Amino acid sequence: MDTMITVENLTKRYGDYVALDDVSFTSKPGRVTGFLGPNGAGKSTTMRIIAGLTPATSGTATVCGSSYRDIHNPATEVGVLLDASAQHAGRTGAEILRLSAMTLGVGRTRVDEMLEMVSLTAEESRRRVRNYSLGMRQRLGIANALLGDPQILILDEPANGLDPAGIHWMRTLLRDYADRGGTVLLSSHLLHEIEIIADDLVVIGQGRIVAQGTKEELLAGNGTRVRSLDDDALLQAMTAAGIVARPVIEGGFLADVAPEDIGRLAARIQIPLVELRPGDGANLEQMFLDLTAATAREGSATQGAPQ
Template sequence: MITVEHLTKRYGEYTAVDDVSFACKPGRVTGFLGPNGAGKSTTMRIIAGLTPATAGTATIAGVPYRHIPNPATQVGVLLDASAQHAGRTGAEILRLSAMTMGLDRSRIDDVLALVSLTPEEAGRRVRNYSLGMRQRLGIANALLGNPQILMLDEPVNGLDPAGIHWMRGLLRNYADRGGTVLLSSHLLHEIEIIADDLIVIGQGRIVAQGTKEELLAGSGTRVKAVDDAALGQALAAARIVAHPAAGGGFHAEAEPAVVGHVALDARVHLVELRPGDNTGLEAMFLQLTQQTQREQPVNQGAFR
């Protein structure tokens, strides 16, 4: 189990991680999401003992990473697939890791088979690997010590569709056997397919966390009126937060019965009143992180 409590990391005046707390449980895949620069990689580096925290704690089974004896046999980490010695072969990299961990060399053949790297590919120098092959080698290295916890940052980068499908099955099987997986990725569709729990971070702070079902469940109310301006005024007067919806009307942060009563009292004629939709992980992600996105909607007038 990974436990992060009130974690903060500052670089001078810049706060990269700001009072972050969450837990990753055994038997579950936890998806860690956020815009570029949100603090995902910094948080994972702190958990892996590579970056010191300014405040707070990050522990694995109750112990900081750097205090775990032979940690690679407890925690498999892949934070940057390109950070591998380009002049060594894949097999040499795994042999060095196995020697460091005190493992039998037969384990190397096991993980190479697991990640579908052939003996011929394992004999190539890493400088000649594609990004997808480097990802497979990084996963093999993370799994070499047969750990109970996996921490992976963007593990499907460079994988083709077949490789992504393979990775999905590997992580699902790992969690189903009781392992703990913390997975960071910008491929929201893949996270939506495989994750059990979600953590969304923006500008260094957690903006949402919970099970996938909880966060993706339809919420609030989709409401539309003959006179949307009057409806918006009535909702504002009732202190109900409402966001303009595509096609007119609003998505109101209240139950349909409450919204209906507000419209009735204001004598606003409704043409639509229903529970909010489950619009998927991408819509949820964009809504939760809209104030922390680096990329903002394009002003089409700029191209005219």
């Protein structure tokens, strides 16, 4: 069975606002895919479309080779946690899981197994969800997502509200799940955690994919770091020469060619360089800030827009 998540040319418009613009990526079995981007970049919208909650304007999103809405008993194939707060506040944790188990057609023993797996005690499971902390709601939401023993997990900010021990528990759980052949698509703003757990990265900014690949590929120090006394003129010259270069947060650019190519170009157009060296291996936070710098500067313009 195809246990991939496949997103192809996904576009979503709300009137004149383009929330997603031709987004394509895959999330593969046995791997954790980290889905990163600033607030308002389109992460939640993408995940809601994959989970059949929001219709796309155009493009497709499939899980297990089908649209989520076309899967007969979807929670037995795809576990979803998009908003841990959106659980019935008046019911107990155990009641919520038992109702889900009845809907899915799984036995009550599975409820007890899931409560134990997410470390909710018998006393806590009898407490009403309105009295749960956010971290407890996250644990309950993950138990619900795993109840049908799915092959795919889609989790939007699952570490919100978890303490350091809870985050470590989450990391171990998801790593074990992927190592057993499961597919994990995980969004988070906790970049350090993504850097530890993710195998593949998809970075989105202003509704467009700005980078994707394996973690090793994206964090490798490929290319050339260059800074000059006239960066605007240098960028114009690199663009005219067909060299792809992106601005970096400390100033200058990371270009996709060797240092000697940039050196020759700068000499030809007589722009003095103040920095020219092979690119460093980056950490995820630095890469994220570099890739989304333009989005962050324009973030105020997107406030209030759907995510």
